[in-house]
Amino acid sequence: MNSMTEGFLKAFSLIYNLDQELLGIILLSLKVSGAALIISSIIGVPAGAVIGLKKFPGRGFIITLLNTFMGLPPVVVGLFVYLLLSRSGPLGFMGLLYTPSAMVAAQIILALPIVASLCHSAIVAVDPIIGQASITLGATPYQKAVAIIKEARYGILSSVIAGFGRVMAEVGAILIVGGNIAGYTRVMTTTIALETDKGNFELALALGVILLIISLIINIALHLIQRKGMAGTIR
Amino acid sequence: MNLQLRASNITKSYHGDRVLKNTSYSFNKSGVYVLTGPNGSGKSTFLRICALLEEPDSGEISFLSDGKLLMNDIAMRRRITLLLPKIGVFNTSVFKNVAYGLKIRGHKSDGIKEKVDKALDFVGLSHKKYQKAITLSSGETQRLGIARALVIDPEILFLDEPTASIDQKNTKIIEDIIIRIKREERVVVVTTHDMAQAERLADFMVIMKEGKINEP
């Protein structure tokens, strides 16, 4: 209990006297997760849309595969990316291991199935009448698809929020592929893990609180956009 | 000479149920055709096939202009429209819903604004222009559907049960609008199971029964 209170007090004093090193860690977290999320969205949203809109052989299998990958343990992803990027691995020549790029790659593997799968669900959930209405108004098949995707936009945003939650909170994968190098690949979650290991519970908890606050701010912002769009029901 | 539609020997089955049985009919004069008949007689299916929303199992839908047969391509499809009973409201503003048909046709935004304003004024929804479309009442939603269809100035306009889900007061409003959208060189086809309404609206009465049209 005592260390809990101290943790929260320390969190606020840390935020108040934001030092250079901590700021660097926070910024790196945001940059790595942000880049991973943007790339995941650029690939995952169109992929989810295609799976949701088109019927093709193997579609059911792909959906099952995506759902399975959604629950993949980050450590397994980390190990996979590590073996891939290791100097003795197939992509070792790129020299990416223990760089932020490797962390972004691991996080993409974690976020992509979530974004694609939830995006697919959002699109499937759109009332088929929307597509029919667009056709009656003269839409081409492509324009019909765009209309359905636009209709699913708040659900798609949810898929991106979920992806963000996954990468921001993740530690297992980036610890393995990033190496938690001070000042270079050390992010909030790996710092928390390290400080916990060292027994600096107050500092670890304080960082946890900061992570929570950042997530809260981003989620509130996205939620506001979403609620604006969700008002009322489809008639 | 207006756009004419010829449906010949249309059949359609759903899950082994034959809904349309070798049905033929031509819509070739300006004015309001009312397609009526008991529930399950195949009115909606026939309308959806005529509006090219669905393919028939056999038979053919042909469009003619000045006696010439047209290709059923996207350019052709854009000369007609169908208002579904549940209109399929896009989750945007009233204005953007109406603008949709013009936007996908590549109209410039100035032109779109003028035409949308005119269409909204026509159905009496100007004051709700910036409202979210999904917050409209059911009567207003039906009017929105008509504005969205009218703005693209269709030569053939199909209305599938436009008053099925609304109260009497709004039914009256919609009926007035239908009478006002008649013009030279425009075919309006309305389905209804309400015989009294059919008599109020019809220039031409078409009666369907068990998947067939009884030729007059």
Place this chain on the structure above:
Amino acid sequence: MKKTVLIIILFLVAAILSEVNASSDKEIICASTTSTENSGLFGHILPIFEKKTGIKVKVVARGTGAAIEMGKRGDADVAFVHAKELELKAVEEGFFVNRHEVMYNDFVIIGPTNDPAKIKGIKSTIEAFKKIAGSASFVSRGDNSGTNNMELSIWKKTGIVPKGQEWYLEVGQGMEKTQRIANEKRAYTLTDRGTWLATKDKDNLDMVIVLEGDPTLFNQYAVMAVNPEKHTHVKYKEAMEFVNWLISKEGQQAIGSFKDKNGNQLFIPNAK
């Protein structure tokens, strides 16, 4: 319009990636162990080295086994570890060159203050382990770390196979957590003096050192460079600058002057 937005976003991502990945040539990756990093030693000595040579040392901390594996796979330029047998084997296999002993710390056996297995007074680690076996619980790191390897080599000498025994708990955690678990379970464990000194008060451990000073318990740290003939991309020249500095008078002094929060010296430099 939409294309412009997309291009801007992609550009942003590219900018982020190129910025976060920005690195100079004068830097090396050092594979080390969690206990070494957690001691805070690197935070003390690396700035001194970087100031002198301009070489940035990026430390990736793993268990000893994984740290040596990193070097074998070519994912590090230099390894700074403490598992003599594994090190010598890796050198023999040709994965590493220029191994030098740098410093040591020592291990101690800790146990509950009331010492239920009556270990106090015993001088030989092997005897102590034999006595603990069966009469009290023993918590093992179980993570292939240097400490874990030391512990296993002692068990080997006792002839007891502890794995799977009811009194033997493998936790797969770092040193400090292992100590805390031992404290909760009223068990004995093998720990390094540095971690013990740094954490016993902070973690309110109701435990004491029951055996210390046996030469078996000395923990030798060594540094070695990844063999450039095995992995041509490694920065051998910079790695050797680091190795040579660690065993130089200046490097040895830096190690000796490192103290933990409570003012205890954790490592004793002993390069030859």
